[in-house]
Amino acid sequence: MELVFIHGWGVTNTDTYGQLPQALIKLMTPENQFTVNHIHLGRYISFDDEVRLEDLAIAFNRARLDLLGEKPFAVVTHSTGAPVMRQWLQMYFAEIGNNICPLTHLIMLAPANHGSALAQLGKSRVSRIKSFFAGVEPGQGILDWLELGSDGQHQLNRQWLEYAGGTGMPLPFVLTGESIDKQFYDYLNSYTAESGSDGVVRVAAANLNFSYLLFEQSLQTITGFDAVNIAQLALVKHVQPNYKTAFEVLSNTSHSGSSKGIMGSVSKRNASKKQVAQRIIQCLAVANESQYQLLATLMQNSLLGKRRFRGCMLVIRVVDDAGLAVKDFDIIWLSGDEFTPDQFAKGFLVDKQKNQTNNHVMTFYFDADKLFKVQQGKIGFRVIPRPDKGVCYYREAEYHSDAKQVQALLQADQTTMVDVVLQRHISRRTFTLVDPKAGGDFSHLVDEQ
Helix, strand or coil: CCEEECCCCCCCCHHHHHHHHHHHHHHHHCCCCCCCCEEECCCCCCCCCCCCHHHHHHHHHHHHHHHHHHEEEEEECCHHHHHHHHHHHHHHHHHCCCCCEEEEEEECCHHHCEEHHHHHHHHHHHHHCCCCCCCCCCHHHHHHEECCCHHHHHHHHHHHHCCCCCCCEEEEEEEEEECCCCCCCCCCCCHHCCEEEEEEEEEHCCCCCEEEEEEEEEEEECCCCCCCEEEEEEEEEECCCCCHHHHHHEEECCCCCCEECCCCCCCCCHHCCCHHHHHHHHHHHCHHHHHHHHHHHHHHHHHHHHCCCCCCEEEEECCCCCCCCEEEEEEEEEEEEEEEEECCCCCCCCEEEEEHHHCCEEEEEEHHHHHCCCHHHCCEEEEEEEECCCCCCCCEEEEEECCHHHHHCCCCCCCCEEEECCCEEEHHHHHCEEEEEEEECCCHHHHHH
8 A cells, every 4th residue: 555645735844744654654563454565745835826726636646647657545634635635536536437546545634624714814814823834824826715615615515425435436534633732822813722623624624524505595485583574595405425424523632733733743652542543544444335334433433422512614605596696695593483583592603704705605603502402493594685675686585494403404513515596686677678769868767666
């Protein structure tokens, strides 16, 4: 087996891998069902503004062919290394056919699969957060991808829903942490100590077990919480991944650093005691689907222990029926029998962030345990779009779930991708054809809508 390590974003030195590669070699025993012939340390440039995720996927493929040809290989990634490899898979092996993928195992450590809340801060501020950049400014192209709700994430994750796994495709594993290393806390940015994250990536953003919901505005109306009849949002699609990815949250593990870092804290001396190192060895030893399911179950059972905080993330994109972005809107969350906004437990909403490039995308971060306590398990939301009057406008719309449906739509430690499609109302007077005798000034039509 050839083993390749791929680092995260903004890295400029292979020292970032620490002693993890050597520690894994030390843990390998004659009882292991695999042998690592060579370890290769990836180096890629992510601090140039022009570099995009697709560029890195293409560059990786060239480097892979130059060094390995078509030899089978396994990969251990950290942070943004996971999206790089998933983009490579999508670009080169989405249509398998007779072309068997040479990647056998994809082991993702603290992967930013659904981005990072830190990315919105901008590269100059982010570069000052010493937990993972050490003063190096990351490239804007990669930072744009990492911002919550980016088009790149939406495209790659929608495609991942169709990932079938099985013969000819790699076995995916996600290992992440939820501890904060106070050594790297940034007092100017609370995201570095956010509950349910490792200081950089939220647990819910790392997890590749997620869902997609599509809501469309219908012609039917419902009575909203303020007793006003408004348009109804209908849930027309609920999609979950074809393939359930093995996922685990490791204790006492942060994103980076030599104390708790998921990669940087592992050494040859402590390897036998490090949960992440032991788990990587187990992942590499998986040789077939039945073994994969056994290990995935073991990893899932580890989540049943006592947890300090469980978050869930919603990424909501609002477009109209022509597929164009609705950039000005508000969202109000509703619950209870009457679907009102005042029935949630205090602190249920931890954070919300609007994408700076895609103004039609907003990400919400919830305390899952508080959210799931809503009365009768009913959840809803109202979209208030603008403009709401004039020649071309939108109408407010609400969704009301059935009873006990909140945990069917939202899951702890997971992300839910949501598309909301609104009808754009265009006045008949926007374009009219008249007889030449009826011509003349028609500016007054705007005031007659």
